[in-house]
Amino acid sequence: MMKPKVAFFGMTSCKGCYFQFLLLGEMLTNVFRSVEISHFWMLKEQNRDEKYDIAFMDGAVSSKSNIEKVKRIRKNSRYLIAFGTCACLGGIPAIRNSRRGYHEMVYGRPVKHPSLDEVTPVDRHVKVDYRMEGCPINEQEALRVIRDLLIGKRPREPDYPVCVECKKAETRCLFKDGVPCMGPVTNGGCGAPCPASRTACDGCRGPLPDANWGSEADLLSEHGISREEIKSMFSKYNTSKTSGRASK
Numbered sequence: 154m155m156k157p158k159v160a161f162f163g164m165t166s167c168k169g170c171y172f173q174f175l176l177l178g179e180m181l182t183n184v185f186r187s188v189e190i191s192h193f194w195m196l197k198e199q200n201r202d203e204k205y206d207i208a209f210m211d212g213a214v215s216s217k218s219n220i221e222k223v224k225r226i227r228k229n230s231r232y233l234i235a236f237g238t239c240a241c242l243g244g245i246p247a248i249r250n251s252r253r254g255y256h257e258m259v260y261g262r263p264v265k266h267p268s269l270d271e272v273t274p275v276d277r278h279v280k281v282d283y284r285m286e287g288c289p290i291n292e293q294e295a296l297r298v299i300r301d302l303l304i305g306k307r308p309r310e311p312d313y314p315v316c317v318e319c320k321k322a323e324t325r326c327l328f329k330d331g332v333p334c335m336g337p338v339t340n341g342g343c344g345a346p347c348p349a350s351r352t353a354c355d356g357c358r359g360p361l362p363d364a365n366w367g368s369e370a371d372l373l374s375e376h377g378i379s380r381e382e383i384k385s386m387f388s389k390y391n392t393s394k395t396s397g398r399a400s401k
């Protein structure tokens with residue numbers, strides 16, 4: 154029997170999501186036995202461009218060649234997974250959408266750069282079958298999505314905030330200890346590892362559709378966060394003008 158073909162691609166990102174995925178180690182080896190890895194430049198020397206059953210796309214779209222790539226891979230794939238916050242929302246590479254003079258900041262002088270004026274998420278260009286936010290992704294979620302697709306089940310994107318996962322894990326709310334947190338307005342699915350280690354959620358899975366932003370802003374301001382800082386916290390991972398899940 155032919156094994157399903159799975160492929161992994163990258164665009165503009167730090168590649169941290171793939172490193173996180175590889176942390177699955179032995180569990181990944183078990184999954185990889187059931188599939189054929191057609192393309193994974195981090196693991197394989199020989200990569201084939203062909204039709205795929207499942208394609209993972211990491212990174213934001215920041216150049217014309219990225220647009221061509223994402224369209225080609227969509228055309229060749231049965232399921233396309235936006236892998237990580239850069240792919241789902243623009244993420245960190247999209248911070249430059251709202252800044253000027255970043256080339257000078259990075260290179261110390263004006264430079265001609267081939268990138269597009271606006272960095273965009275994958276779903277701005279093609280249809281996406283599953284958005285796996287996270288900076289980086291949660292490797293257990295990646296495993297679940299692969300397993301679901303292999304048994305013909307359509308994976309469901311989590312539709313609750315990070316706070317729900319704190320409650321499930323019986324993690325004491327950081328606000329109770331005076332620590333401002335983005336959990337109430339952030340997409341869940343990560344298992345809330347940051348609050349569990351007493352670090353505030355900084356919203357890396359992007360904004361929850363229909364989040365109560367006014368109430369979160371009031372809470373943050375009661376905890377001494379300035380208006381300017383609140384604005385920056387709200388836009389850190391979502392500067393691409395579309396909110397992945399809200400844009401469906």
Ligand code: SF4
Nearest residue numbers: 316319326327334336
């Ligand atoms: S710690 Fe943050 S994510 Fe957890 S319940 Fe409190 S506000 Fe929500």
Ligand code: SF4
Nearest residue numbers: 343347354355357358
């Ligand atoms: S708790 Fe927040 S910052 Fe931490 S992984 Fe989850 S969404 Fe990201």
